Amino acid sequence: MLEHVLILGAGGQIARHVIDLLSGQGGVRLTLFARSSSKLHRVPTTARVVEGDVLDQTVLASAMAGQDLVYANLTGDDIDEQAKAVIATMKSAGIGRLIFVTSLGIYDELPGKFQTWNKAMIGEELKPFRRASDAIEASGLGYTILRPAWLTDEGAIDYEITAKDETFRGTEVSRRSVADLIAKTIVTPTLHVRANLGVNKPGTDGDKPSFY
Numbered sequence: 368m369l370e371h372v373l374i375l376g377a378g379g380q381i382a383r384h385v386i387d388l389l390s391g392q393g394g395v396r397l398t399l400f401a402r403s404s405s406k407l408h409r410v411p412t413t414a415r416v417v418e419g420d421v422l423d424q425t426v427l428a429s430a431m432a433g434q435d436l437v438y439a440n441l442t443g444d445d446i447d448e449q450a451k452a453v454i455a456t457m458k459s460a461g462i463g464r465l466i467f468v469t470s471l472g473i474y475d476e477l478p479g480k481f482q483t484w485n486k487a488m489i490g491e492e493l494k495p496f497r498r499a500s501d502a503i504e505a506s507g508l509g510y511t512i513l514r515p516a517w518l519t520d521e522g523a524i525d526y527e528i529t530a531k532d533e534t535f536r537g538t539e540v541s542r543r544s545v546a547d548l549i550a551k552t553i554v555t556p557t558l559h560v561r562a563n564l565g566v567n568k569p570g571t572d573g574d575k576p577s578f579y
Contacts, residue, residue, distance in 0.1 A: 378406030537567025
């Protein structure tokens with residue numbers, strides 16, 4: 368198990384579940400990086416909080432000092448530039464392990480009508496996420512890229528994964544499920560190294576998520 372873990376985008380809805388899951392893990396020391404500390408849902412007593420922007424190299428480098436693993440839960444139309452900044456700073460800091468959440472659909476890997484629907488909904492927004500994933504795969508880091516289905520706030524943890532070269536399954540998945548996969552990978556960092564995984568709830572195949 369790695370001791371020092373940096374969470375980028377720690378105020379995000381998936382990240383808050385990861386923080387809850389890791390707060391009970393003895394030996395894990397969290398650094399929570401967010402644009403505003405007011406967005407943090409809960410801060411474990413042993414955690415360090417850093418406010419800043421990932422594109423601020425000085426602040427990011429300071430946050431990365433002494434870390435063993437970086438988990439990035441970022442978003443935005445500049446996600447590709449954020450990913451490049453994370454990669455460069457990790458290399459400078461000598462950190463080799465990265466978990467990065469991107470998006471489903473960046474490889475046109477969805478089946479049939481779901482692919483058409485997803486592209487109509489978020490097609491243009493996917494381009495920087497694809498560029499971010501390409502940069503991570505070319506980085507030489509020990510990465511795990513996660514591509515969740517459309518996200519829900521269901522309480523149940525129920526998910527399956529697909530590889531990059533497989534057709535994506537399902538249309539939705541709970542944030543708690545994605546967080547469970549991330550937390551397990553952090554606790555056992557030899558899991559899913561250099562893997563690019565789709566994440567979905569079994570039995571949710573269809574033309575679009577059930578809440579649309």
